[in-house]
Amino acid sequence: MTSSIHRNVAARLVPAWLILSVVLGALTYWIESRRVDDFVFDLATEAAVHFDTPANVAMLYDDPERHRPELREFLEQSDFVGLKLYSSEQRLLIEVWETENRELAVASAARRHDFPVAGGRHYNELRVGGTLYVQALIPLMSSGQQILGYLEGIYWVAPQTLKAIAHRVGDALLIVLSAVALITLALYPVIVVLNRSALRLSDALLASNVELMRTLGSAIAKRDSDTHAHNFRVTLYAVRLAQALRRPNDEIAALIAGAFLHDVGKIGIPDGILLKPGKLSVAEFETIKTHVSIGEDIVGQSNWLAKARDVVAFHHEKYDGTGYLRGVKGEAIPFNARLFAIVDVFDALTSQRPYKPALPLDEVMRMLAQGRGAHFDPKILDVFVPLAAELLREYAAGEESDLKGCLAKFEGRYFSRPSPVG
Ligand SMILES: [Fe+2]
Known part of the structure; x- marks a missing residue:
């Protein structure tokens, strides 16, 4: 530093x-x-x-x-x-x-x-x-x-x-340059000290914002026991896919926040519907859908979390326009949301849930291929396919603390603090 x-x-x-x-x-x-x-x-x-x-x-x-x-x-x-x-x-x-x-x-x-x-x-x-x-x-x-x-x-x-x-110009210049140089040298340590304390404050602010993101993620995890590990895994999958797609750092930062908080709106869904083991009625499913708009409202309350909006608000949209909540299609769906939709489904299919076992990778890949151009953006899916086996090996069986450690490294790399020197 x-x-x-x-x-x-x-x-x-x-x-x-x-x-x-x-x-x-x-x-x-x-x-x-x-x-x-x-x-x-x-x-x-x-x-x-x-x-x-x-x-x-x-x-x-x-x-x-x-x-x-x-x-x-x-x-x-x-x-x-x-x-x-x-x-x-x-x-x-x-x-x-x-x-x-x-x-x-x-x-x-x-x-x-x-x-x-x-x-x-x-x-x-x-x-x-x-x-x-x-x-x-x-x-x-x-x-x-x-x-x-x-x-x-x-x-x-x-x-x-x-x-x-x-000569007179030279003498005057020498005096002016020396005076400016002396003032600059005198100010230098003062500016450095001020900068150092401003950077410390920026670091503390960044840490608080990341904490806020984690706390919100934990809040929804308390309602749905599987969600916490799912949040870590999908976020890690999303970052690795974004890296393979060479996305800019600020977009990857928004993707991390969006992936981690994609289902934060489930906080507002009644337990009777959110935790219902059996099939949902049409009306109950309509209620479930509202987690998208509730999540959008929640992240919109904070300037820092607002970067998560693209994923939170569009993560159930489908490439062919048959998704929810807005029913938009193709590139009208923000890029991060199109990317996230792939890793979200991939994790759901490869994970064990109380009501289903984890599916084998080849079957999962077949199912994803069926959604190519329908549910998923074909170009993004084509980059994901060769990565899938490696991602599963690295993260699928990871303990929550290991996944948290991996994610912390990405957070350190992509969440940049506001620079006090501009
Ligand atoms: Fe969702």
């Missing part, structure tokens, strides 16, 4: 640690990148001061090329590698570059960008030849808050700046 708890807790904590680390790492990177963008905007805002008078912008409108030398000088004193000025109608008036960089000029022109509204700003990141540039756009405002034009500054992010960002 301990190693599976460690495995389960680790299997959930490690992915959570990784996901949290990736998310926090990406957040750290985004915050650091924003710092560079903010820095570039500050520079652009500073540069805009030189252009935000109507006179300055008007002179560019008139003859931009005449002002190229001044702009180039201004650019050399700034931290930008390129500047562009646009009219208020978003027409490019002039662009100047610190050094000739055709590739950068083409890339910056190709990048479609927005023209921000008053008070707004816009930026793009450009990667040209492995170098990062930030393209920032801000509106040039008059003192009356009119947009006079737009300034676009192209800023070269120096390799040392990128390196500094990478």
Whole structure:
């Protein structure tokens, strides 16, 4: 149990640690990148001061090329590698570059960008030849808050700046990963202890449920002395047949509960009819039939026992539709009930009862073959036939305590407790 708890807790904590680390790492990177963008905007805002008078912008409108030398000088004193000025109608008036960089000029022109509204700003990141540039756009405002034009500054992010960002991101990531790892390690023993106690409670709950099933089975056994051993045998036969049919574990668990409790409804049948040695009248047989619906009601009272319903409610149905209580046929009868019908009749025929001896196996198999496609599902019967002799050898003469031990092993395998770690 301990190693599976460690495995389960680790299997959930490690992915959570990784996901949290990736998310926090990406957040750290985004915050650091924003710092560079903010820095570039500050520079652009500073540069805009030189252009935000109507006179300055008007002179560019008139003859931009005449002002190229001044702009180039201004650019050399700034931290930008390129500047562009646009009219208020978003027409490019002039662009100047610190050094000739055709590739950068083409890339910056190709990048479609927005023209921000008053008070707004816009930026793009450009990667040209492995170098990062930030393209920032801000509106040039008059003192009356009119947009006079737009300034676009192209800023070269120096390799040392990128390196500094990478270092800061790396440091922040290291701190984040270490903090998350430490918290995970600190929580680990707490979660393991909580899980262990939850598993103990789950085991106790499962044991109680199995007890409940056994107690109900015993209750009906007190009324009919043969029923207890019959319950154990048919349940064992049913599980072995289901295994041969490769049924899923949850269906086998439902089959165990259903097989063990199939006749639990007989609790509600009066002794005078249930224990009557002679032949039953038609009315008495109608009363006997009601053990199916009474049983269905009983198992329906408990969520855990409700899994037994398919067998309890349909165990007297026949494949050709001539059974009771509902008279359904073929695959309308739940699979577990079709399977159970075979082992129930097999056990009745191979067991000694006060009113009849145990029949020899070959005669029993002949009788079962006669019911193929009529009482029994032919496909399930075909899997049962080669198993029958072995099952009879293993369980038919078994003491009740031996049968109980065999069944307990199957219960341990198929009744899974609810897992507290999901
Ligand atoms: Fe029955």
